[in-house]
Amino acid sequence: MVCAIELLKTPKLKDPILIEGLPGIGFVANISALHLIKELNAKLFARIVSASFQDVAITADQGKTHSPINELYYVKRNGKIHDLIIWYGNTQALTTFGQYELCGKVLDIVGSLGSRFLISIGGYKKNDVQKVPVIYSAATDKETMDEILTLGTKIMTGHIFGLAGLLIGMGKLRNMKGFSILVETRGMYPDPKAARFALDVLNKYLNLNVKYSNLDKTTKNTKKILEDFGIIRKISEEKKTEDQQMRWFI
Numbered sequence: 001m002v003c004a005i006e007l008l009k010t011p012k013l014k015d016p017i018l019i020e021g022l023p024g025i026g027f028v029a030n031i032s033a034l035h036l037i038k039e040l041n042a043k044l045f046a047r048i049v050s051a052s053f054q055d056v057a058i059t060a061d062q063g064k065t066h067s068p069i070n071e072l073y074y075v076k077r078n079g080k081i082h083d084l085i086i087w088y089g090n091t092q093a094l095t096t097f098g099q100y101e102l103c104g105k106v107l108d109i110v111g112s113l114g115s116r117f118l119i120s121i122g123g124y125k126k127n128d129v130q131k132v133p134v135i136y137s138a139a140t141d142k143e144t145m146d147e148i149l150t151l152g153t154k155i156m157t158g159h160i161f162g163l164a165g166l167l168i169g170m171g172k173l174r175n176m177k178g179f180s181i182l183v184e185t186r187g188m189y190p191d192p193k194a195a196r197f198a199l200d201v202l203n204k205y206l207n208l209n210v211k212y213s214n215l216d217k218t219t220k221n222t223k224k225i226l227e228d229f230g231i232i233r234k235i236s237e238e239k240k241t242e243d244q245q246m247r248w249f250i
Contacts, residue, residue, distance in 0.1 A: 002051040003101045005109065009045050011074045013083040017117045017206070018110045018178075020087045022070070022163050026123030026185030027222055029164065031195035032202070033088040033121070035218040039210045042073035042086050046109060052098020053091050066090075066225075070102070072109065080207070082117070085110050090225055092163055103163060103170050111174065118171045118178030119205075121198050122164035123185040124156075133184035135197055138165075140172040140179070148179045151204050156182055190226070192219040 021033020036042065053068035070089030077083050087106060093099045124136055136156035139145035145155070159165070164180050171178050181201050183194040192215050203210055 003098075003105050004049050005105060006047040007045070007109075008047070011043070011045055011076075011113065013074060013076070013085070013113050013115075015081065015117075016074065016083040016085045016110065016113055016115045017119060018085045018087060018106075018115050018167075019202070020118070020120040020163055020167050022087065022089050022092050023226070024092075024122045024162055024164060025125045026183070026187065026189070026191035026194050027226065028123040028183050028185060028191060028194045028198055029121035030088070030090075031190060031192060031215070031219055031222050032198045033086050034222060035195065035199065035215055036075075036084075036086055036202075036208075036210065037073050037088060038214065038218065040075045040084070040208070042075045042084070044071055044073050046072040048072070048089075048102070048105065050093055050098055050102055052093035052095045052102065054094065070106075072106070082206070084206070085113065085115060099163065099166055100170070103166050107167075107170060107174060107176075111176075116176050118167055118176055119202070120164040120167045120178070120180040122160070122162070122180065122182045123191065123194055124182040125187055126184045127186065129184045129186055133194055133197055135184075135201060136182040138168060138180045138182075140168055140177050144177050144179050148201075148205070151201050153181070153201065156180070190219050190223045192216060195219070 021029040023030045048070040058066045068091040073086040075084040093102045135153045137148045137153040138156040168178050168180055181198050183197045185191040185194040
C-alpha cells in the first residue's frame, strides 16, 4: 500500500494540538476545518495521497484537475500555550487498511512536531434533530472526558466509525490524549448549523474567538467540492444504504 507525503516545510510549533476535519456525516468536520483554516489564516505544510483514496480526477474550471487529497495546515498562536495543526481533505481512505495507514502516517508527522493532544470532529446521524442539537463526545481518558463535559457535551456511547473514532483510539496507543466532538445532524448533506456547534466547542476549549459571518460561504465551498467529486449526487441518485455509499462516514 502506498501513502505518500509531500512535506512542504517543517514548522517549529509549540505543543501543537491536532484538529481532524475530514468528510463525514453532515460534513460537519469538513466545514469546521475549512472555516478554521480560512479564519485563522492557517498555512499549508504537507500534502498526503494514498492508494486507498478514490481512483478519480476531476476537471474543473479552465481545465484544472483536482484529485483526492489530504492536507495539513499549521497555526502559530502568539501568547497561547498551544499552536494548532489542522487536518483537512476531500476524502477519507476507502479501506480499513488504508484508514489505519493514513492515520498512522499523520500521527507520525504531528508527533514529530511535538503534538500530544488530538481533537476529532464528526456528525452524529439522527432523523429528528432539535433546534439545539445534542453534542456528544468521547475521550482517551477520564480527566479529558470530565473537562470536555463542562463545555456542554454528553458522553457518546456506541461506535464511532471512520477517522473521527480511529484517531482517538490510535492516539491513545501512542500515549496521546484527546477527544471527539460529534454533533447531531440529519445526514449526508453539508450542515453549517451542526458545524457551528462544533466550532462553539472548539472556541471555548481553545479560546479561538473564531467568527461565523463567513460560515455560509465556507459551506458553499464545501458543497461545491463534494458536487465536483460526485459525492452528493451519488447519494441522491443511487439506491444504496449510507454504509455502502460512504463506509468511512461516522
